[in-house]
Amino acid sequence: MTEGLTRIPGLLYGGDYNPEQWPEPVWAEDAELMREAGVNLVTVGVFSWARLQPGPDEWDFVWLDRLLDLLHAHGIGVDLATATASPPAWLVRAHPEILPVTADGVRLEFGSRQHYCPSSPVYRAAAVRLARAIAERYHDHPALALWHVHNEYGDHVTECFCDVSAADFRRWLRARYDGLDALNAAWGTEFWSQRYGAWDEIEPPRTAPGPVNPTQTLDWRRFCSDALLACHLGEKAVLDEVSPGVPVTTNFMSMFKALDYWEWASHEDLVSDDAYPDPADPEAHITAAMNYDLMRSLKGGRPWLLLEQAPSAVSWRPVNVPKRPGLHRLWSLQTVAHGADGVMYFQWRASRAGAEKFHSALLPHGGTTSRGWAETVRFGGELARLTEIAGSRVTADTAIVLDWDSWWALEQDDHPSLRLDLKELVTSWYSVLWRRGIAVDFVPPGADLSPYRLVLAPNLYLLRNEAATALTRYVRNGGHLVCGFFSGIVDENDHIHLGGYPAPLREVLGIVVDEFWPIPDGDDVKVAPLGVATLWSEWLDTTTAEAVASYASGELSGRPAVTRNAHGAGLAWYVSCHLPEALGAAVDAAGVRPVHPVPPGVEVTRRGRHLFLLNHAPVDKVVRDLDGTDLLTGAAVRGELRLAPLGAAVLRTSLPERRS
Template sequence: MSAEGASRLTRVEGLLYGGDYNPEQWPPEVWAEDAKLMREAGVTMATVGVFSWARLQPGPDTWEFGWLDELLDLLHAHGIAVDLATATASPPAWLVRAHPEILPVTADGVRLEFGSRQHYCPSSPEYRNAAQRLTRALAERYRDHPALALWHIHNEYGDHVTECFCARSAEHFRAWLTERYGTVDALNHAWGTAFWSQRYGSYAEVEPPRTAPGPVNPTQLLDWRRFCSDALLALHRAEREILTEVSPGVPATTNFMSMFKALDYWKWAEHEEFVSDDAYPDPADPRAHVNASLNYDLMRSLKGGRPWLLMEQAPSAVSWRPVNVPKPPGLQRLWSLQALARGADGVLYFQWRASRAGAEKYHSALLPHRGTESRGWRETVRFGAELARLGEIAGTRIGSEVAIVLDWDSWWALEADDHPSARMRWRDLLRPWYAALHARGVPITFVPPYAQLAAYRAVLAPNLHLLRPEHAERIAAYVRGGGQLVCGPFSGVVDGYDHIHDGGAPGPLREVLGVSVDEFWPVPDGATVPLASGAEASLWAEWLVAEGAESVDSYASGPLAGRPAVTRHAYGTGAAWYVSCHLAEGIGGVLDRALTEAGVAPLLDVPEGVEVTLRTGPQGRYLFLLNHDDRPALIPLTGPYAAGGTDLLTGEAAHSSVRLAPLGAAVVRLAPAPVPVPETDFPGEIAP
């Protein structure tokens, strides 16, 4: 394969465009019309078979592939590649009735019934065997089909069932714990079972953290979160291994769900050839595009900066919110371009043709209920034509000088029960930091706590509640070597067992930060604590003691008046900043100082509401400008972009400035185009 071919997600050239197609919901005569309309709309890929298990295998030893043969032949004849699903996300009724133990059980002991989807226990051997059998049958039949471009494993792991508390799950949990800890004495130490007489004499005495009379052991809960993520990953890997064996050379992916708490996507991404994501920003939320950008940056980061695929999004309204607001004209286009601006090499949708029955019959589609006379269809066709003009950006990447540390272990530990405040939630802590960088046009990369950091000018840790000493040493070495660290509150509190570090917070970061936390001081709901700078702290504050750090900002009133709130500590040839409170929008001022000291500058000075990114590759540089405002915007092209270029969306020259309509966008191929590009923007290993 050529270097250009290797940079593509699949063998399909250019950017991928299309969506989920569920032909089992329609008679065959509709399929021909769909294939014709897909070609008219510029569709290049259709996801097929996601929920087709019952149609493919109507009985234990009965298979019906003829309809799928016909469909794949039809799509191939129309030049449409297929993302073929393994169809294992929704076990059929015959399997559930033959093996009712497949059905998942809640922490309260309630067995969930058939009638929705994902109705299986992740630890069920009956489900696993049946899923593997189906996957193998599909792989053997279609591995050489010319339409096959991508394998789609399962669908949205953990969307409805992330855990099961049945006896099979208990057995699996004990086996997982035995492999993790070895002896039961090691387990007792890790779980701190001397507390409340919780000591175990053998692994046989251990059960999942079912509903109990009072608070459940926090380390048991943390290990349960780890186990549940690993149990679903084991199912995914079982299918992936079959595809690798039977259908080598065909890439495979499973659709993630943005920044999803239940699954440790760092571990999952190790088993993906490329990352794909399902994203459903709310059109009713005026800040939805900022959160979407955050999620897309994570998807790009999970595989070291490689291009990723937006597997699902809604063309207009969804069907599962209390109020399902449609996307106004132009928003579907803008938000699709945003995914490309953040490193995607394709945008697919749920779904192609709107369903007439079922739980998602009110969900929008590329081909709405009204058909080709609808507003949605006209937007589908227009955007397909535009996307074809952007094909040359495929394979380009996004560089960044700023990293944000994200650790699922720390996320799970942070949001455990019986903490000083239940208001400290990872995504709520992260969003203001990210929003400040987004507004300033500063690109970021997410990294795990074990990443190599030396190539970044600044590393941000909005929260690292759980912090292992070996990971803290990597961070300290980064600062000693000249890096700029900005660390948020309630960090360095517990170790990998969820035990408080000796000496309290910030634990192993105490020396690098030059501070010690004497006492946590959560802020009551609705209250704020003013700072000397004029900023206000909400949710959280700390009684901080400087141990070498200088006070950058202090609390201005109340019991903490005069005490440091934000500090800076020179350490080695770098500096470490500690923000002991939740500053919400006020975090921007702290980040400005730290990033200036680190030598980090915005990509381009843009008006409020305008998003800017830069994709770079051997074929050129591509400046994305997206106007999320309802007013027009004028963006001067200055600095490295002063030479201007060509807007690929319109074909018009962009000289000294670019004018954007409300919800408008431009993708400017900058001149001169050819520049070298690093192989990855992630300067560190993916695995620990």
């Protein structure tokens, strides 16, 4: 691989291309228009299984041969998919047992996509066979730049409760636990007489008369992520064998609960993401920035690829608002600002039929006279001016801890409140940093935290002792930690850490939580001098910590709400309520500074020596103290720069460049 993500130099630009939906004469027109728009990569074959393999022993690659030759002749690389996300009708009718089954016992039918049981050996074998046939035919085709396994794992089916899945779950549990006694201890099966005497007695957590064992459910979430990963790895192994040296990816779906992306990313050659911020959400760009920072962080800061986004409206929301003129450009630049080395879309040419026929495309139904096409061509030209950015990195001195095990455990039933949504909690904390212009990495629990001035843990309900030790060591060595409420409550088996909440963090935080006081819907609690808390509060006592804010209303009035504890050479803060405003003092104390001072509404990031300035506000904004050259316009910028609404600048500065 060159300094970019693939053998294609510079930044990647293009989208999903589904030529099987169009008569072949259209292909030549598409190739010419792609070249006009500056497209250098297209994703091909994502849903082509039925076309490539019309029957069990029938193959049709001739059309794909002609397509790849055509694209190569026009200088366009191919992200070639294994086409396994949508099994064909002949396979489903020959093996109806591959169809997934819900927790209520309903078998889902053919007619959409992702209609398969992840544990099905029939599906897995058929998928690997198809992947091998494609790899053997095209491994040395000059258009091939990237392999694309499957598509959006878990988008429609994250779990299957059929008997095949049950057997696979039991195999997974046997590998995890050293015998049934260990499983019974981990699952706490003495509760409600749930003890198991044989492995065959264990079933998936199907719909039951009442609450299902929480550790069983947690293990089920772990298993379901691993089962889909096994499908992915089966195909990837074939591609690595037949086509070594060509990078392999599968498209993630931003901060997606069902799959442990830390584990998945460890198996990826490069991380790719599908992101669809809602134009109707006035803060969608903040959530998008958070998702992009996660994608960059999954491979330790390496550049990543935005494999899908919408040029304008999508087709699957209750109300599908289009992107107003200029928003597509701004949000696309935002992905590059957060470490992407490619900006791709779904899709190239808008479909005439099917469930996504009203989904926007780079080439809309109106053709080359449409507003969308003009923006496609214009942005392709602009992206080409940013070629020198490929391979450079974003660096941050603030990190947010994100743990999928804790996410799954936190949002189970029978907790003090069912209103806790980890993604919303993380977003609320991330938003504080975004508004301050602070660069952010994400890290898994137990990661090396020494590079960071400040580490935030919005919630770590499930906390392993080794992860708690890493956080404590970080603070002791001079780091600044902010920990959110209802953290350090259970271990990896979802068993309470005894000794007082939050037992593994009591020493470093210097507090003891006596009781949880979730706040009812519609109510709030005043916290002096910071503001008003919603959702959650706690009755806590300090041991070595000092209170920096206290509850000022309700039953907890006068008690500590936010605390700060000196531990070793560092500081540990605890926020016992839902109050993101409490982060400000910790950010200041840690000495964390913005990338560059900007007015409200302007996003600022730095990649290597390049400064990105993006105006998300509806009015002009002025950024001062600048010195560089705007790659988008070629103009020198000295002193101040005025950004129009949805305006952007990418400045080459004199700072040294850091590359991957």
